[in-house]
Amino acid sequence: MTDTGDRQPPTDPTPDHDPDDLVGFASPASLAGRPRAPEPEPDPTPAPEPESAPPAEPEPKVAAEAAPPTPDPIAPPPGPEPEPNFGRRDREAVPEAPIGLNAVYALILFAVPTFGVSAVIGLASVLFRDAPTEDPWASHHLYQLRTLWAAAIVAVIGVILIVVNLGVFVLFALVIWLVVRGAWGVWLASRGRPVPNPRGWWIR
Numbered sequence: 068m069t070d071t072g073d074r075q076p077p078t079d080p081t082p083d084h085d086p087d088d089l090v091g092f093a094s095p096a097s098l099a100g101r102p103r104a105p106e107p108e109p110d111p112t113p114a115p116e117p118e119s120a121p122p123a124e125p126e127p128k129v130a131a132e133a134a135p136p137t138p139d140p141i142a143p144p145p146g147p148e149p150e151p152n153f154g155r156r157d158r159e160a161v162p163e164a165p166i167g168l169n170a171v172y173a174l175i176l177f178a179v180p181t182f183g184v185s186a187v188i189g190l191a192s193v194l195f196r197d198a199p200t201e202d203p204w205a206s207h208h209l210y211q212l213r214t215l216w217a218a219a220i221v222a223v224i225g226v227i228l229i230v231v232n233l234g235v236f237v238l239f240a241l242v243i244w245l246v247v248r249g250a251w252g253v254w255l256a257s258r259g260r261p262v263p264n265p266r267g268w269w270i271r
Contacts, residue, residue, distance in 0.1 A: 203261030
């Protein structure tokens with residue numbers, strides 16, 4: 068029988084058994100780097116595959132019923148487009164005035180700023196130019212000739228009457244008369260119309 072004060076270490080048939088390892092002490096065997104028994108690997112269990120959602124059913128396509136085109140009862144039947152009507156003279160071809168005729172009218176209108184020099188040139192142009200024979204330009208030629216001759220005679224009288232203080236009024240009236248007749252002639256020529264009364268002393 069052994070002494071109760073001296074406990075003998077339990078005998079272990081395995082030489083690597085360390086009794087201090089059971090109570091958590093660092094034993095010489097653990098410090099010497101005793102290898103641990105490998106832990107058992109968990110059984111590889113396949114992960115459950117996520118359940119895939121069922122494919123969505125395609126929505127049924129509703130075929131749109133195309134309504135047949137209805138003819139427009141107001142629309143005119145197809146055909147050539149009508150020509151625009153802008154006035155009573157839209158279909159009439161306006162004859163073009165001769166260049167010399169328009170040039171003389173320009174000289175008449177510029178007689179005032181040029182102090183009568185352009186009127187003298189216009190009178191010479193009318194005298195030494197052949198008169199047109201076709202209508203409506205023949206009446207314009209006679210109208211210009213009478214306008215320039217009358218203006219030249221009245222201008223000379225007005226200059227003479229300046230001595231008695233009446234020439235200014237005569238020359239002023241001559242300027243108004245000359246501009247009005249020149250503008251009236253240009254308006255008629257641009258529309259291809261003859262002068263109604265080319266031998267008169269006013270615009271009619």
